[in-house]
Structures are given as C-alpha cells and as structure tokens.
Amino acid sequence: GEDVEQSLFLSVREGDSSVINCTYTDSSSTYLYWYKQEPGAGLQLLTYIFSNMDMKQDQRLTVLLNKKDKHLSLRIADTQTGDSAIYFCAELNQAGTALIFGKGTTLSVSS
Amino acid sequence: NAGVMQNPRHLVRRRGQEARLRCSPMKGHSHVYWYRQLPEEGLKFMVYLQKENIIDESGMPKERFSAEFPKEGPSILRIQQVVRGDSAAYFCASSPEAGGENRPQHFGDGTRLSIL
Numbered sequence: 001g002e003d004v005e006q007s008l009f010l011s012v013r014e015g016d017s018s019v020i021n022c023t024y025t026d027s028s029s030t031y032l033y034w035y036k037q038e039p040g041a042g043l044q045l046l047t048y049i050f051s052n053m054d055m056k057q058d059q060r061l062t063v064l065l066n067k068k069d070k071h072l073s074l075r076i077a078d079t080q081t082g083d084s085a086i087y088f089c090a091e092l093n094q095a096g097t098a099l100i101f102g103k104g105t106t107l108s109v110s111s
Numbered sequence: 112n113a114g115v116m117q118n119p120r121h122l123v124r125r126r127g128q129e130a131r132l133r134c135s136p137m138k139g140h141s142h143v144y145w146y147r148q149l150p151e152e153g154l155k156f157m158v159y160l161q162k163e164n165i166i167d168e169s170g171m172p173k174e175r176f177s178a179e180f181p182k183e184g185p186s187i188l189r190i191q192q193v194v195r196g197d198s199a200a201y202f203c204a205s206s207p208e209a210g211g212e213n214r215p216q217h218f219g220d221g222t223r224l225s226i227l
Contacts, residue, residue: 004153004191033215042115042202042220043154088153098144099204099216101153 006089006102014111018076022089022102027070029091034063034074035097037086046074046087076107084109115205115219116185123225124193132188133224136205137154142214143186145178148200160186190224198226 003025012018024032025045030051035043049056049063049072056063062075076083090099114137124130136143142161146154156170160180171178175193180186190197200223204216 002178035216035218042117043204043218045215045217048215093156095167098156098170099146099154100156101146103151103153 004089004091004100004102006087006105008103009106009108011108011110012079014079014081014109016079018074018079018083018107018109020074020076020087020089020105020107022072022074024070024072024089024091026091026098027067027101028094028096030096031092032063032065032072033090033092034061035088035090035101037088037104039085042089079107080107081109081111083107115140115203115217117201117203117219117222119160119222121223121225123227125227126194127192130190130193130197132224132225133185134188134203134205134219135185136203137217140205140207140217142208143180144204144206145186145188146163146202146204148202148221150199154202157188183209193223193224193226195226198224200224207209 005023033048036046037043047058060077064073064103073109088104089102118133119202144159145157150154158178159167175191177189200221202221204218206214206216208214
C-alpha cells in the first residue's frame with residue numbers, strides 16, 4: 001500500500017541549512033508535496049515536484065527527488081526562527097484523489 | 112480572504128451529540144477533500160467530493176460519518192453520536208480539479224473538535 005515516512009524531529013541553528021527527509025512506497029506517485037504547519041494553523045503548501053524531475057528550487061527551498069530510492073528531501077537555506085514548524089511530506093495517491101501524508105517533521109530553529 | 116474557509120474553528124460537543132463542520136472552497140475550486148489529524152499524527156484522508164457527488168470515501172468511517180457538497184453552499188462533514196475518539200482536527204482542502212500539475216490541494220485552518 002501507499003505509505004510515507006519522515007524523521008520526527010530536526011533541530012538547527014539560525015542561519016544554517018535544514019534538510020528534511022522523506023521516503024515513500026508508491027513508485028507510481030506522480031506528484032510529491034511539502035506542506036508547513038504552524039501551531040494551531042492549517043497546512044500551507046510550500047512546494048511540489050513532479051516525478052519526472054530530480055530537483056526543484058524556489059527561493060530558499062530546494063526539493064530533491066531520488067525516484068530510484070523513493071526518497072524526497074526539502075532543503076531550507078539560511079534557516080530562520082520563523083521557519084520553526086511541522087513539515088509534512090505527502091504523495092498523491094494512484095487515483096489522484098487523496099494525499100498520503102507522513103507524520104511530519106518538527107523543525108526547531110534556535111538563535 | 113480568498114482561501115479555504117472552515118467554520119467553526121473550535122467545536123465542543125458532548126458524547127452522543129452531533130457535530131457539523133463546514134468548508135467553503137477557494138473561489139473557482141469545485142473539488143473538496145476532508146482530512147482528519149489526530150494528536151501527533153499526520154493527516155489522514157477521509158473523503159473527496161465534487162459538487163453534488165461523492166467521488167472517493169475510502170477513508171471515511173462506515174458509521175456515524177457523512178459528507179456532502181451541495182450545489183449551493185459549503186461542504187458539510189457531519190458526525191453523528193460523537194464519541195471521545197472523534198476528538199481531532201478536521202481539515203478541508205480544495206482544488207480546481209483533481210490531482211496533477213498546478214492543481215495542488217489548498218488547506219483551510221481546520222476545525223478543532225473536542226468531545227467531552
């Protein structure tokens with residue numbers, strides 16, 4: 001079945017780069033997403049990548065996709081305290097009707 | 112605010128009561144999705160609807176839960192005879208079409224349901 005795994009916690013210092021990793025099981029996934037959730041709020045779409053791409057860059061965010069290993073990563077350059085949040089990796093299911101989420105990685109940024 | 116609107120933000124119910132959660136999709140979006148987030152868990156898909164049609168309800172519990180998206184008005188997620196285990200954050204998302212490029216799901220701020 002479809003499943004998404006993420007490490008639960010990451011702690012970095014302000015100004016460093018953060019790398020959040022994710023693995024997924026469904027090799028037929030067409031789109032993979034990163035969402036950010038701040039306390040008490042909904043999910044904010046950060047970026048997404050199509051499965052025929054290896055990399056996508058959007059300002060401070062870089063997404064890397066290794067389709068062979070079914071591994072997705074999100075790199076945040078020059079991490080700021082405002083980046084502290086839970087980051088969710090998600091894949092679109094085969095039917096294209098639902099997102100399958102990981103449990104989220106809590107990013108803690110210290111100054 | 113042209114985003115996905117959910118109300119109420121917080122809802123408290125006693126066991127056995129009914130809970131009604133509302134979701135208005137983003138302007139121009141005709142596809143609505145409901146997800147449930149239990150404490151310290153990721154979001155779990157419940158149901159996907161288009162106007163007047165349920166397309167995929169594979170994540171919806173078979174009893175007590177129902178969803179609709181009428182021709183006019185918001186989508187409603189209805190939970191009858193609530194139990195403590197229904198306490199969770201319920202999120203609605205919308206998209207202009209299902210899946211695909213430039214059609215990602217955008218989420219509302221959720222409804223936090225607490226059962227006493």
